[in-house]
Amino acid sequence: MSARRLAPVAAAALWSASPFALADFSDWPASVELSFERDPAHADTRLNPDGRIVDTPDPSTRAALRLQPKLDGGDVSLRADLWAEWREEDSISDGGRVFAQEAMLDLRFSPAVTVSGGVAPFRWGTAYVWNPSNPFPDEQRNFTDRARTWRAPGTPQLGLEWTGSADTIGVYGVSYRPTTALYGRPIDLDREPAVAVRWRHQFEAADLTLTFATPEREPFFGAALSATVSDQLELHAEAGVRGKRQTLLPVARDIPGPGGTVPLYTLERDDDAGRSLQWLVGGQYTTEGLTNVIVEFYRNGEGYSDREYDHLLDYADDATARLDDPLFGGAYAGYLAGANALTGMMRRNYGFVRLSRDRAIGDFDLRGYWRYGFDDGSSLGGVALIHPLGDSARVRANLEVYGGRADSETRLIPSRGSAVIALEMLF
Amino acid sequence: MLPRIRSLHPLRVARTALLALLFAAALPATAPAAPDAVALLERADGYRNFRGKPFAFDLGLTSIEPGESERSFRLRAEILDPHTSLVSYIGPATERGKALLMNGSNLWFYSPSSSKPIRITPQQRLLGEASNGDVASTDFSGDYTPVWLASESVDGVACQKLELTAKPGTLATYQKLHLWLRSDDARPVKADFFAPSGKLLKTAYYRRYEPVAAAGGKPQLTEIEIVSAAGEDKRTLMRYENFSLAPLAPERFSLGNLGKSR
Numbered sequence: 001m002s003a004r005r006l007a008p009v010a011a012a013a014l015w016s017a018s019p020f021a022l023a024d025f026s027d028w029p030a031s032v033e034l035s036f037e038r039d040p041a042h043a044d045t046r047l048n049p050d051g052r053i054v055d056t057p058d059p060s061t062r063a064a065l066r067l068q069p070k071l072d073g074g075d076v077s078l079r080a081d082l083w084a085e086w087r088e089e090d091s092i093s094d095g096g097r098v099f100a101q102e103a104m105l106d107l108r109f110s111p112a113v114t115v116s117g118g119v120a121p122f123r124w125g126t127a128y129v130w131n132p133s134n135p136f137p138d139e140q141r142n143f144t145d146r147a148r149t150w151r152a153p154g155t156p157q158l159g160l161e162w163t164g165s166a167d168t169i170g171v172y173g174v175s176y177r178p179t180t181a182l183y184g185r186p187i188d189l190d191r192e193p194a195v196a197v198r199w200r201h202q203f204e205a206a207d208l209t210l211t212f213a214t215p216e217r218e219p220f221f222g223a224a225l226s227a228t229v230s231d232q233l234e235l236h237a238e239a240g241v242r243g244k245r246q247t248l249l250p251v252a253r254d255i256p257g258p259g260g261t262v263p264l265y266t267l268e269r270d271d272d273a274g275r276s277l278q279w280l281v282g283g284q285y286t287t288e289g290l291t292n293v294i295v296e297f298y299r300n301g302e303g304y305s306d307r308e309y310d311h312l313l314d315y316a317d318d319a320t321a322r323l324d325d326p327l328f329g330g331a332y333a334g335y336l337a338g339a340n341a342l343t344g345m346m347r348r349n350y351g352f353v354r355l356s357r358d359r360a361i362g363d364f365d366l367r368g369y370w371r372y373g374f375d376d377g378s379s380l381g382g383v384a385l386i387h388p389l390g391d392s393a394r395v396r397a398n399l400e401v402y403g404g405r406a407d408s409e410t411r412l413i414p415s416r417g418s419a420v421i422a423l424e425m426l427f
Numbered sequence: 428m429l430p431r432i433r434s435l436h437p438l439r440v441a442r443t444a445l446l447a448l449l450f451a452a453a454l455p456a457t458a459p460a461a462p463d464a465v466a467l468l469e470r471a472d473g474y475r476n477f478r479g480k481p482f483a484f485d486l487g488l489t490s491i492e493p494g495e496s497e498r499s500f501r502l503r504a505e506i507l508d509p510h511t512s513l514v515s516y517i518g519p520a521t522e523r524g525k526a527l528l529m530n531g532s533n534l535w536f537y538s539p540s541s542s543k544p545i546r547i548t549p550q551q552r553l554l555g556e557a558s559n560g561d562v563a564s565t566d567f568s569g570d571y572t573p574v575w576l577a578s579e580s581v582d583g584v585a586c587q588k589l590e591l592t593a594k595p596g597t598l599a600t601y602q603k604l605h606l607w608l609r610s611d612d613a614r615p616v617k618a619d620f621f622a623p624s625g626k627l628l629k630t631a632y633y634r635r636y637e638p639v640a641a642a643g644g645k646p647q648l649t650e651i652e653i654v655s656a657a658g659e660d661k662r663t664l665m666r667y668e669n670f671s672l673a674p675l676a677p678e679r680f681s682l683g684n685l686g687k688s689r
Contacts, residue, residue, distance in 0.1 A: 029523050029539075068524065068539060081539070111678045123543035161683060168683045202682070204596070205532035207546075226546045228532060230623075231560070231593075231600055234548050286548055288622045363495050388498070391519030426520035 026071045033064045035422035039415040042402070046313055047343065047412050049320045053336045054414040061088045075108040083151065099153040114161045119154035122174075124198070124211065125238050126226040128294050129352040129371070130345075132240040132278035133222030135196060135213035136176050166203075172196040176215055178246070192216060205229070218243040235283040245276035247302045248342065250312040250335075262328060265315040265335040267342075276301035282352075294354040303348035306375065312339060313407065343413045349374040363387055377405035382417075393425045464573035464589050470613035471606070472509075472568050474636060474648045481507050481675040485517070487666040488557055509566030511680050528685050532597060534560070537685045544685045549600040557653055557663045560600025561631075567591060567606070570599035578610065581617050585610040601628070615648065627656040639670045 038059045043051030064085040071078045081102035104118035121138055125131025138152055159172040177191040196213035206227035213220045220243065226236040248267035255264050282296030304312065316339055319332035352371045360366035370381040382400035389395060401417040402410040476482070488500040501518040510532075516525040524539040535544040549560030567573075571591035579588045586607040593599035605619040615633040622628050635650035647670060655661035678684060 029520070031520075111676060125543075126546065128545070163678060163681050163683050165677075168681065170683075200682070202530065202533060207533065207682070228534065228546060228548055231549045231602070232623075234546050236546070284548070288624070288626060288628065359492065359495065388521060391499075392521060394521050424521075426523070 027069070029068045029426065031066045031068075031424055031426040033062070033066070033422055033424045035062045035064075035420055036060070037062065037418060037420045039418045042411075042414055042416045045412045045414060046316050046320070046407070047336050047339045048414045049323070049336075052323065053333060054340050062086065077106045077108075079104050079106070081154075085151075101152065102154050112163050114163070115159070116161065117158040119156050121152070121154050122157075124209070124222075124224070126207075126209075126224045126236040127238050127280045127282055127296055127298070128284075128354065129282075129296050129350075130280060130298055130300075131224075131238060132280055132298065132300075133209065133211060133224040133238040135211060135215045135220040135222060135240070136174060136194070166201060168198075168200045170196075170198045172198070174213075174215075178216055203227075216246060218246070232286045232288075233283060234285075235281075237279070237281045239277065239279040242276045242302070245270065245273035245302060247273075247276075247304070248338070249308060250315050250339075252311075252315055258327065262322075262325075263315075263318065264328060264331055265319050267335065267338045278302060290357070291360075292356040294352070294356075296352045298350050298352070300345065300348050300350070303375075304346050305348070309347065309376070309409075340412075340414055343409055346409055347373050347375040347378065361385070373404065373408060373410070376408040378408035378410040379404035380410050389423075392427065393423065396420075396422045396424065398422075461575045462587055464575040465568070467575070467587060467608055467613050468568050468571070468573045468589060468591070468606075471608050471615050472566050474614055474646060476506065476509055476566055477642055477645075477672055479508065480672055481505070482670060482672045483675070484667050484671070485669040486514075487664075487668070489664045489666075490557075490661075491663070492661045505675050505679065507675050507677060507680050509569050511677075513680055526685060528680065528682065530680055530682070533682075535682060535685060544682055557665060558600055561653070561665070570594060570597045571604070573606075576605070579607065581607045584616060586616055587613075614646075629656050630654050641670055641672045 036059065041051060041054075042048070043054075048054045062085065064083060066084075067080070067082045069078070069080050069082075079102065080100060082098075082100050084096065084098045086096040100119050102118070102120040104116050104120050107115045109115065122134055122136040123131075124134040124136075126133075131137060136155060138155070155177075156175040157172055159170055161168060161170040172195065174194045174196060175191050176194045192215075194214045194216075196211060198209065198211045200207060200209040206225065209222075209224040211220070211222035211224075213222070220240060222238070222240040224236070224238045226234065228234050246269060249270055251266050251268045252263050253266070254261040256262075278299060278301040280296055280298035282294065282298075284292060284294045286292050316336055319335050322332050323329050323336075325332065350371055350373050352369070354367070354369040356365075356367050358365045365386040367384040367386070368382070370379070372379055380400070380402050382398065384396065384398045386394055386396045398420040399417065400419075402413045402415065404410040483503065483505045486502040486504055488502065490498045499519070500516060500522055503515045503517050505513045505515075507513075510529065512527075512529045514527040514529075516522040526537045528535045528537070528544070534547050534549055536547045537544045549558060570593060572594050573589045573591050576588040576590050579586055587610055589606045589608065591604045591606055593602050601620045602623045603621040603625075605621075606615060607617040608614065609616055614636060617633065618631045620628045620631070630653070632652045632654070633648055633650075634652055635648075636646040637649045638644040639647045647667070649667045651665040653663045653665070
């Protein structure tokens with residue numbers, strides 16, 4: 001018998017010998033999504049002069065298949081979140097990609113002790129808009145459509161967790177790849193090993209989580225607290241301290257050129273950077289009319305100061321003036337491209353408000369949000385409408401707009417916003 | 428000297444005895460002994476839970492609003508004790524995988540789309556007029572202090588009316604509610620739920636009780652209708668079925684397990 005014929009037989013034998021063949025419970029949810037997206041270009045920003053750096057995005061069509069199997073064999077369980085996604089733009093085809101957002105095997109050695117291994121995203125933290133206590137954040141592009149925002153391959157990890165009546169302690173080994181981009185193509189850095197230790201304690205109506213981790217080979221301390229203070233009000237706070245600030249800073253260097261020295265601009269980490277602190281405070285309130293309101297204020301210690309931000313823009317202006325330099329034009333374009341990838345949340349102080357109400361307009365569920373940057377008057381707002389179509393389908397429309405004062409960071413985003421309409425069918 | 432005994436006129440004796448009889452007869456009617464509100468509430472809770480035993484049931488929620496299409500959820504609720512419960516969304520497909528965990532005064536919600544449990548408040552809406560706390564909590568006694576208010580009739584049924592006020596330090600879903608219990612067996616008949624401002628939020632009608640075979644035929648609350656006080660004829664039906672009494676693993680009711688048990 002050929003190896004090709006043997007393979008399915010072997011697979012069937014392995015399956016029948018596995019705990020999943022005797023699974024107490026199995027579930028195979030799946031969904032199919034078809035969406036159309038339009039991102040009107042903002043083709044004349046200080047980082048994208050005359051649209052020369054970032055291509056004008058075409059309207060795009062996406063189709064996605066999602067499988068979320070769960071097999072529970074008692075002390076062994078498997079959970080997965082698998083994606084097959086295809087994207088087509090008017091002018092180019094991105095082709096497809098298949099990835100596992102989650103594929104985790106859980107082994108329960110006792111009711112209190114579990115070992116979990118595989119890939120999964122880290123969603124640590126209590127806040128809505130941003131989680132400064134999470135040492136392993138992944139990309140967050142906007143704030144309404146989280147299923148799309150967080151659609152990314154999971155992080156490889158192996159964890160040991162002990163759960164008591166009010167405490168959970170976990171130790172995790174992680175292969176972490178930080179991403180620096182919020183908009184445009186992410187700048188993925190190399191994957192690096194990291195460890196994390198996490199303790200969570202549950203109080204009567206509150207919980208506290210303390211985290212120590214080593215992302216990017218630097219110590220990280222995080223703390224998160226959430227408390228329900230009444231039947232309508234929840235409060236939360238998070239903080240994180242990094243041993244060394246990881247921000248890519250604008251740097252100017254004079255190098256020898258044909259007619260003397262010329263300045264070159266790059267984005268680099270400061271090897272001598274000190275600690276950075278980020279924190280967030282907020283709460284959510286449910287009105288008597290059942291509208292849910294989230295208000296959060298946060299400080300991003302990794303963000304640019306006024307001086308650093310001015311440098312970023314001044315260097316961008318000079319790089320723009322030198323884009324046609326036959327020798328160094330490519331380097332100036334590279335600086336501008338890197339700066340474009342940072343736009344979105346590169347300042348320090350923000351306020352955020354989100355409203356959510358089911359059946360707000362007829363059968364439509366409504367979500368609305370607004371983020372304001374206190375440092376430069378940046379503004380980012382959006383609205384989402386969701387309408388069920390029977391029991392197994394829904395249509396969703398999202399609109400997000402980037403505004404704010406001139407030269408604010410949201411006015412630097414190479415897009416004026418995004419409009420998405422999606423049809424989702426679930427099985 | 429011996430004390431002098433005053434002779435009593437027979438007519439005066441008769442008049443005094445008559446007055447005493449009249450007073451005694453009138454006494455219960457004007458100042459009846461108030462029923463024990465705590466005992467009444469504990470009896471009423473017996474129709475909503477199984478007195479400390481872990482149990483599970485299926486719950487159908489249907490929201491009906493004039494001019495809008497009906498929405499229905501199917502949930503599976505596992506109750507470890509009156510303040511520890513896990514509610515899993517079974518259907519429709521658009522809701523499947525979501526879960527609600529109550530552990531003491533902590534309430535978390537998990538959605539597969541965000542892959543992250545978030546702390547929520549009991550008042551947040553589950554569906555229609557049903558709040559999270561309406562489903563996750565099956566025990567009034569632990570959350571509220573009852574006071575007997577009056578004997579009243581609801582739809583021709585003699586009832587005892589209690590006022591329930593949230594106990595300090597608990598996370599009761601409502602600050603105050605009025606609960607009408609049948610006078611003969613303490614079954615909940617109706618409840619008015621109030622906001623902290625005193626505004627009436629909604630009224631629940633406890634429509635149906637059915638014997639549960641797994642509990643020796645004990646009558647159990649199986650249908651509630653919640654009507655909005657907004658006067659727009661918005662209502663939500665809650666139907667309980669498939670009760671089972673069996674040990675439940677306590678580790679299923681931990682926050683760490685919430686995402687894993689989707």
